Amino acid sequence: MDSCCENKADELAQLKGQQSKVLYIVLAINALMFLVEFFGGLLTNSTALLADSLDMFGDASVYALTLYTLHRSAQARAGAAMAKGVLMLLFGLMVIAEAIQKSLLGIVPDAVPMGGIAALALVANGACFALLHRHRRDDLNMRSTWLCSRNDLIANSSVIVAAVAVGATGSLWPDVVIGLAIAALFLRTAWQVLREAWAALASNGDPEQSADACGDGHGGGAPEGHPGAGSTDGCATGAGSQGTQCGEKDKG
DSSP states (O other): OOOHHHHHHHHHHHHHHHHHHHHHHEEEEHHHHHHHHHHHHHHHHHHHHHHHHHHHHHHHHHHHHHHTTSOOOOHHHHHHHHHHHHHHHHHHHHHHHHHHHHHHHOOOOOOHHHHHHHHHHHHHHHHHHHHHHHHTOOOHHHHHHHHHHHHHHHHHHHHHHHHHHHHHOOOOOOHHHHHHHHHHHHHHHHHHHHHHHHHHTTTTTOHHHHHHTTTSSOOOOTTTTTTTBBBBOOOOOOHHHHHHHHHHHHHO
């Protein structure tokens, strides 16, 4: 019996090690593509690219938060999630402000480099999707991460469609509409992260209490995205393990 338990523990440790390696790789890809899309969006005057870069930022912060808080207290996880939510909120508001300014000035994005950068982001997310695919059945966390990566492919494709529409019509509106749609989802995600993190901090980082707060009928806990997802894009993340609690609570 002891030997069996030791073997099982070794198997679980090996599995966690494999998951961590994959998470580090997709973290690096998303962090790099956040910078590429963000500055590419500024240079090409593309709201859609800027908004899609926020999606990359959200994903990278999810992986970083998961790895950073792996062996830390629930209170530390809640504090890290709160900081992440504030950054997400500020970035989202910045994109909306940029879209309003561009609309007033009538600035049309440069469609060719916009589409090229969006295509590069699609390739990068495709690589993340392939890396996460083999781990999609490991546990709830890895499955939700894989599902969110799948959703990212849709967002990248929508930016490419916007670039084609801008090039064909010479209008800025396809870019603005797609950009604002992605930014709106991102802001909703940011609000959910802040709400769940605040609930965790208010309960002194107690996962059970914060899980109850997340499952109070306000859209908390959706296993179709990152752990603790509560937004329609399925990529919100609450305070570390609390997010997982929310997802498991709703599934039950």
